[in-house]
Amino acid sequence: MLSPGMLCAEDIGRGLEVRRIGRRITVLSETESTNDVALADDGGEDGLAVFAEYQTRGRGRLGRRWSSPRGASVLCSVRLLDCPRTAQSSFGPAVLTLAAGVAVCDAAASAAPDLSPTLRWPNDVVVNGKKLAGVLIESCWRPGGRACAIGIGVNCLQQRGHFERDLGGLATSLEAESRHPICRLTVARRLLVELDRWLADPPDLTALRQAWLDRAEPLGQHIHVRQGGDDFLGTTVDLDPTAGLIVQLDGGGRRAFDPATTTLLGSTHIGRTGP
Ligand code: BTN
Numbered sequence: 001m002l003s004p005g006m007l008c009a010e011d012i013g014r015g016l017e018v019r020r021i022g023r024r025i026t027v028l029s030e031t032e033s034t035n036d037v038a039l040a041d042d043g044g045e046d047g048l049a050v051f052a053e054y055q056t057r058g059r060g061r062l063g064r065r066w067s068s069p070r071g072a073s074v075l076c077s078v079r080l081l082d083c084p085r086t087a088q089s090s091f092g093p094a095v096l097t098l099a100a101g102v103a104v105c106d107a108a109a110s111a112a113p114d115l116s117p118t119l120r121w122p123n124d125v126v127v128n129g130k131k132l133a134g135v136l137i138e139s140c141w142r143p144g145g146r147a148c149a150i151g152i153g154v155n156c157l158q159q160r161g162h163f164e165r166d167l168g169g170l171a172t173s174l175e176a177e178s179r180h181p182i183c184r185l186t187v188a189r190r191l192l193v194e195l196d197r198w199l200a201d202p203p204d205l206t207a208l209r210q211a212w213l214d215r216a217e218p219l220g221q222h223i224h225v226r227q228g229g230d231d232f233l234g235t236t237v238d239l240d241p242t243a244g245l246i247v248q249l250d251g252g253g254r255r256a257f258d259p260a261t262t263t264l265l266g267s268t269h270i271g272r273t274g275p
Pocket of ligand 1: 032033059061062066075123124133134
């Protein structure tokens, strides 16, 4: 079932019990990228959530495009102010990536209870092996401190033909996978509640690590990653919420891969479990 029309700020915010994320909500019918709105000079207060029905220049990670038919997705960016740049911080990029991934998983599952969305490091949410949602964290200096945008795109109502051919059957939507009618409003509201749960205060990193691992593809995968132009092969052994994914390298030694700077090029499950 399609949502009965556009998302609307009043509906998203009605009775929403949040302390920080989504205290103010804007819904745009069209914009270049909600991340740009969230990072704009006049981008408003901390915790502002910007939704759009359509993006003309939606961005994905690594300079990729993120496109979606009008009204088919939940496209949202949340503005956080005073974000430290350092990785080892409560609101650093690695922590924001993990918190957003957990929040997206739970928001998606709330709208489609027959699905079990899974996190694929660093920040993809997948269902039945296909990408359902992505997270793009961006930041810039603003008067008064560093502003950060947590940009989230959740495919909701797309049918199979809606995805660009170069995605080669690798993308999907809640509607395509679930037997339930999908309500974008449910996804949008739950997304803000879950983001607020993790980010209203500095998150409990032990709990965040566990929440992420509980929703993630199992550790013990053999992966191929690229960081700073170098390729690495190894086996995933743990997750450090501020440093990233800990990998036992094939060539010896362990290394942490920061989600903000690493690309996953391939992975194979080899049946080992986590710590
Ligand atoms: C990815 O490559 O997986 C990240 C995709 C992030 C897309 C979202 S949609 C809302 C926000 N605005 C953007 O331009 N990008 C993010």
